[in-house]
Amino acid sequence: MAELTLTRICKSFGALDVIKGIDLEVRSGEFVVFVGPSGCGKSTLLRIIAGLEESTSGKLTIGGKDVTDAEPSKRGIAMVFQSYALYPHMTVAENIGFGLSLARRPKSEIEAKVRAAAETLQLIHLLDRKPKALSGGQRQRVAIGRAIVRDPKVFLFDEPLSNLDASLRAQMRLEIAELHTRLKTTMIYVTHDQVEAMTMADKIVVLNGGRVEQVGSPMELYRKPATPFVAGFIGSPKMNLYTGEVAQRFGCQTYGIRPEHIRLSQAKGAWQGRSDISSASAPMPSSIWMFRKSAKWWCGPKERPLLQRVPPFGRVRWKAQRTDSAFSRLVEPESEKTCLKKLA
């Protein structure tokens, strides 16, 4: 069931169009990550969902209810910010329970919820401390605790780990992923760190210039990038993208080869690649991508003259001859017989 839907959401700041018509569906319990380069509109989109920013046009529903114009507090969401936004003069317990106190919930309810959240986040022994006596990771956990006690339908995280050092970030990544497994609540997480996106997400939304470039699971984006932008953005180190002519009738195309699929060959001046095709549904070896100028995934079997003799599954090898400028004979699949021998 869709927990959250965005329909043609647009946002302009004065003359600057920042979000340019976004349609998106987030299913109940999904962990969705928004990624994209700096300035692509990730935080603005999250803030629109939270109600902290008004959309210029479009419709937003949460839990089936139209909340396009609803107050943030009426949307059933909780947000965790990069800066933690803790109150320095309050204890951990008071910080976690702050939203409930504001909502004038009974003291016994606040205490019980704060304790439960603190147990989940291993903060019980720190409940009486002030934020300045906590580590960065502990502060972030308090901020998450404050979100948990609201019992939201949707958690929103805005780059929550970017102030932490690398090892703590890795640990917190795991903790948030475990929290998601335990709570099974819908989570939307903004980051520009694609490692976070690849390791945490059920579904990644790649944004570029205020538009959705592609939506898919981490492996879908890795295996079938829809555009050269996604191909270059997902994967570390980045996919090599070359523009050149393989066969005259196809004109100039963009080709992508992942660095991890390139092996050095004995033959002088040649590159040798390996690719795994795990199922018959894979349209082509995972290590070679061809993009049309229109930036569409190239998958029609007849349109793959260079790859059509590759068997539908198994391990195949290919060679790429490097020429000085363009790649005139970039991909040369081995003959069917050779491939079949290897599969035998």
Ligand SMILES: Nc1ncnc2c1ncn2[C@@H]1O[C@H](COP(=O)(O)OP(=O)(O)OP(=O)(O)O)[C@@H](O)[C@H]1O
């Ligand atoms: N209140 C505002 N007024 C004017 N322009 C804004 C405002 N908020 C954001 N912008 C602009 O909107 C664009 C998108 O900003 P946003 O913060 O959503 O990007 P982002 O993808 O989250 O970037 P980053 O990864 O750097 O945080 C940027 O060009 C930014 O300068």
